Amino acid sequence: MAADLTSFHACLRSSSRILALVGAGLSASSGLPTFRGAGGLWRNHDAMDLATPDAFAADPSLVWQFYSARRAAALRASPNRAHYALAELARRNPNFLTLTQNVDGLSLRANHPSSQLLHLHGSLFALKCTSFYCDYSDNNNTTHPLTPALADPDSHSFIPAADLPHCPKCHTGLLRPGVVWFGEPLPWSVVHTADSFFEQGKVDLILVIGTSGSVYPAAGYVDRVRAQNGKVAIFNIDVDATDSDEERLLDAPDSERMQWIFKGDAAEWIPKALEPLIGKIELPGDSD
Structure with missing residues (x-):
């Protein structure tokens, strides 16, 4: 896993345009x-x-x-380290966008810039x-x-x-x-903004966090990144990789890797995965 993280960090450093697709697993460590x-x-x-x-x-x-x-x-609930890590990446990279399927408001409470945060399913608030x-x-x-x-x-x-x-x-x-209730469309303004992000240039990397990334319409964004020859990193407690995914993970040289899978708690993985770009993440109230 250390080797996987090293090769992912190399990809992360070379990626300019980054997209995150997040789901309920992002907030699991917050007790939701x-x-x-x-x-x-x-x-x-x-x-x-x-x-x-x-x-x-x-x-x-x-x-x-x-x-x-x-x-x-x-x-x-309170935002966890993964929420704060994504918020920090957004502040440091204007070409980073988060698509959240969560409605809990925790990303905004972690001071994630609202201009770089799209709520696919609306908000409880x-x-x-x-x-x-x-x-x-x-x-x-x-x-x-x-x-x-x-x-x-x-x-x-x-x-x-x-x-x-x-x-x-x-x-x-x-x-x-x-x-957004079942049977209702995703908000038009959200879909339009996400589409515009793709139209502005190739997405080098998508982070799929706390979600299977296999349920449509959200899964369509993963497909679009792959269609642009962008790379995929999955962070989830429950990972459902296909045989072809596993083959690519095991056989491809680091320089040709198209996908990484990190199984476990997003709150632990995301700050570690993004550290080369954002440094160490501390929660409000953490003491030395």
Whole structure:
């Protein structure tokens, strides 16, 4: 593994345009469960069934309690070293862009420049009005609870619509979380900005962090880097490499390597992997 890291560092130093695709594994060391492992009360529900427009229309009380619990968990969590390492790389390299599938807000709290951070799936802390005639949105609302009725995410008692979050602009429409639900398209502005990054020049390296990188549409970005003859580095606890991937890893000379796989905690790997460009990462409050 030390040899792998050495050859990766050589690639990193020679890479100008770098893309990161990150998923739930990035925040695992911050104590956040994955979407499908929300735990507690929500073990009795299929989380995927709570993340659709139809679910919200049928039972906004249940959906809002689920998302209120996720907001509370994200607010309790703190960014880890991987969040800070990516933020530091963004500050040092204007040609670095992070595409995050996470909605927890931890990258922004690690001071990742917002201009170099695209939220593919929206944010738990974005709100928008569901009224067809209202265009209200709030991209960073960290108030918790949003209404007194949502103070106890484990109560699971029915909450009347009148006691759920309502739009402060039109006063009639229910607010909903500004996340991308199943069956909804990715935000157009995010897709356009990502496309523009590819159009501006070859992406030399993509870092696939805390995600399989095999689920579309996000996996399409990995394919596009490979199509440009760019290189891929995967950092994940669960790595699913194909036989051809393994062959390339074992047989290719360092100078011809097209892919690296680092299995383990992203919070440990990412600061180590990026150290040649960003130096040592310290968390706020770390002492010598």
